[in-house]
Amino acid sequence: MEMIKILAIQNLSKQFSNVKALHNVSFNAHSGRILGLIGQNGAGKSTTFHSILKFIEYNGVIEWNGEPIASSTFDQIGYLPEERSLMTDLTVQKQITYFAQLKSRPVKWTTARIDQWMRKFEVKGTRRDKIKSLSKGNQQKVQLICTLIHEPQLIILDEPFSGLDPVNADLLKQAILDAKQGGATIIFSSHNMANVEDICDDLVMLRNGEVVLNGPVQDVRNQFGKNELFVTTPMAPDELSTLPGVLAVTQRGNNRYKLKLNTPAAGPELFKLISHGEYIEEFSQQPPSLDEIFREKVGEIHA
Amino acid sequence: MHKLMAITAETYVSQVKTKSFIIMLLLPFIIIIIGGGAGFLAGNSASNADSQFAIIGNQQVKQAVVKQDGDSIDAAINTEQQATSKLKRGDIDGYAKLSETNGRINVHYVGNEALDSDVKTDLMKTVTLAQNQLNIQRSKLNPQQLKALAVEPAFSSQVKKTGDNYADTAKLISLEALIFILYIFLLMYSGITASVIAKEKGSKITEIIFSSTSSTNYFIGKVFGIILMMLTQMVVYVITIGGSYQALKHASFLKNFMQNGGKEVIGSVLKNLVNINSVFVILGLIIGIILSATCGALVSKAEDANKAAQPVMYLIMGLFFASLILQNNSDAMIAKVLSYVPVSSTFFMPIRIINHQANGVEVALSLLILIGFTVLLTYGIAKKYKGLMLQSDDQGWFKNLRSGLKYR
Structure with missing residues (x-):
């Protein structure tokens, strides 16, 4: 059985002249799992990545598989920077093989795999096309191929979904899930909670350089309690809001509502009152979505 | 090591294939052909009108x-x-x-x-x-009486240095050649180096590269790539000039030229340049490339790549004009001092050597200082290169340099 590899971050702190960018950040990322790093702009996501990659000096400990990250570890890392960039005068093949060479993959090894990756990402163009002749979307796909083709064990993606249309976002999700299947450790940052909710196993939320949430996605959601009730009923909103335990009613569509409860325990009583013991199209009690948790956590500081 | 070679090879291949390099390579020949052609036509039409x-x-x-x-x-x-x-x-x-x-x-x-x-x-x-x-x-x-009238004046000569009748011409040509070769190559390659690196920095490629290899490898690889490119240009020139000489050596104009002192002049110019002076010149070019690589790292936007080399360009132009002014007065105090100061010594020590004003000890001392400086400069910049490349301020090259050096 393959050994589980762990990226362990302990008490990571970073100070930029007069800004505290990170303060005692600690979390682990495990092989075969996907960790989403969320937070507002300036929360410290990119600074965390830059610390892992040794772009900056920091206080604290960052270890990959029990050892500090060094130049020799770089070959196991695939990194997609937030600001996308390729050498636009090169051909697709030259660009991919050059970056892979810097990850110690021989040109021949890489060349043999390019077509397969271009098919996987549905890149429109050939390997002999210059990067600058490709559309922006296709350039992004080439960039992703550059990040993943050398089969990294630790994959760091800074805002990988930004600028992707839904179809390409799905291709990327599939690639991330494939890498997970292959046993890689994956960390990505995102503003889009839907993407995080879709594919992440674990989640870390940063706010002003500090960890405010950390754990498996479902646990994080559950810790906020199943205080949301999604129902489809012919009852009027006014009627719903008078039911016991209901704090607020939001209309989601025709006869579709989201009720905010003051306690999860109100659920069974409400089921009786809304369904009257008969068939009901929708009755789903859930913890708040990541989006709501995100807003709530961000809001705490402003409150 | 293989990563360093990959960076060197990428830099070299992508630069040598560019149109601007090929134009730069061919330009002197194009000028010679156009100049020669015009001269030939003018000569022909003139002789027609004889x-x-x-x-x-x-x-x-x-x-x-x-x-x-x-x-x-x-x-x-x-x-x-x-x-x-x-x-x-x-x-x-x-x-x-x-x-x-x-x-x-x-x-x-x-x-x-x-x-x-x-x-x-x-x-x-x-x-x-x-x-x-x-x-x-x-x-x-x-x-x-006829005999008496036939008496002719006699001419005899005694020249101290035999076979060195062209020494002054050769010296002048050597000085000009040295100064212009250094100046032109420095200008060309400073511009190329700075813009290559500024482009990569501006496009944020650096983050990908630095997540794969050390900044030292990147810096040294880039400098090696550009040096190889420069050597390519020099080798092409040497081969072309040597080859043309071989092909044309029986042509009458070249024969005449060589017989009428050309051989002696070219011989002593080569003697003046292909010696310790070429070490100074090559070190000067390498320092120029290293400094320009640093300047390239001080630019924050790819659009500014063309301006990146400016600080080095000013330095080169300053040295160029100073050496033009001082070439015939290289025994002056200022020229002596400049012949030891790193960077300026690449111009002034060879000038003093050609003018027979520096002895072996002085040359060795200046060369040692220069080599030491080159090694220290390379080491220092390689160490700070990550900071220079990753700092993304846009507040002018000097402030950018400062924040790059302070980058942690």
Whole structure:
């Protein structure tokens, strides 16, 4: 059985002249799992990545598989920077093989795999096309191929979904899930909670350089309690809001509502009152979505 | 090591394939071909328009002048009648009519244009000789008197340095060649280096590269790639010039040139340049590339890549003008000092060596300082290169340098 590899971050702190960018950040990322790093702009996501990659000096400990990250570890890392960039005068093949060479993959090894990756990402163009002749979307796909083709064990993606249309976002999700299947450790940052909710196993939320949430996605959601009730009923909103335990009613569509409860325990009583013991199209009690948790956590500081 | 080589190879291959490199490589040859072609055409059209003259009235003189200026003399014309009719038709530009009265040779020139000065000189020399002969015949001198008249002045010479008659010319050419080669190569390669690196920095490629290999590898790889590119250009020039010499060495113009001092001059110019001076020149070029690589890292936007080399360019231009001014006064204190200061020593020490003003110890000392400086500079910049490349301020090159050095 393959050994589980762990990226362990302990008490990571970073100070930029007069800004505290990170303060005692600690979390682990495990092989075969996907960790989403969320937070507002300036929360410290990119600074965390830059610390892992040794772009900056920091206080604290960052270890990959029990050892500090060094130049020799770089070959196991695939990194997609937030600001996308390729050498636009090169051909697709030259660009991919050059970056892979810097990850110690021989040109021949890489060349043999390019077509397969271009098919996987549905890149429109050939390997002999210059990067600058490709559309922006296709350039992004080439960039992703550059990040993943050398089969990294630790994959760091800074805002990988930004600028992707839904179809390409799905291709990327599939690639991330494939890498997970292959046993890689994956960390990505995102503003889009839907993407995080879709594919992440674990989640870390940063706010002003500090960890405010950390754990498996479902646990994080559950810790906020199943205080949301999604129902489809012919009852009027006014009627719903008078039911016991209901704090607020939001209309989601025709006869579709989201009720905010003051306690999860109100659920069974409400089921009786809304369904009257008969068939009901929708009755789903859930913890708040990541989006709501995100807003709530961000809001705490402003409150 | 293989990552360093990958960076070197990528830099070299992608630069050597660019149009601008190929143009830069071919430009001198294009200029020579265009210049030579224009000269040839001008020469041809000039010779087509060569003036034609006739000499009549003295067969002996005519034959002697035809021997010297055959191209300009129409030898078929023997009588004044022929000459005037050809002059009318414009076939010739004029004719000289020789006659003798009372032991004096008269030359009378008639023409639409003045007599060509070369032809006139040769004609008058020949006529003077003929006049001398005539004078001797008419004076009826006895053999002794003739002998006495035939005494000629003697010319002898004693030159201290034999075989070094062209030393001054060679020195001048060596100095100019040295200064211009350094200047032009420095300017070209500073620009290229800075813009290559500024482009990559501006496009944020650096983050991907630095997540794969050390900034030192990147820096050294880039510098190696550019040095290889420069060597390629130099080798192409050496091969082309050597090859053209081999191909043309039997051509008359080159033979003439080589026989008339060209060989000596070129020989001593080469002797002046292909020695310790080339070490100074090469180190100077390497330092230029390293400094420009640093400047390239101080730019934050790819659009500013062309301006990136400016600080180095100013330095190079300053040194260039200083060396032009001081090349003939390189024993001055300031030139002496500059011949030890790193970077400026790459201009001034070779100048002093060519001018025979520096002894072995001085040269060795200056070279040691220069080598030490190059090593320290490379080491220092390699260490700080990550900070220089990753800092993304946009507040002018000096402030960017400061924040790059302070980057943690």
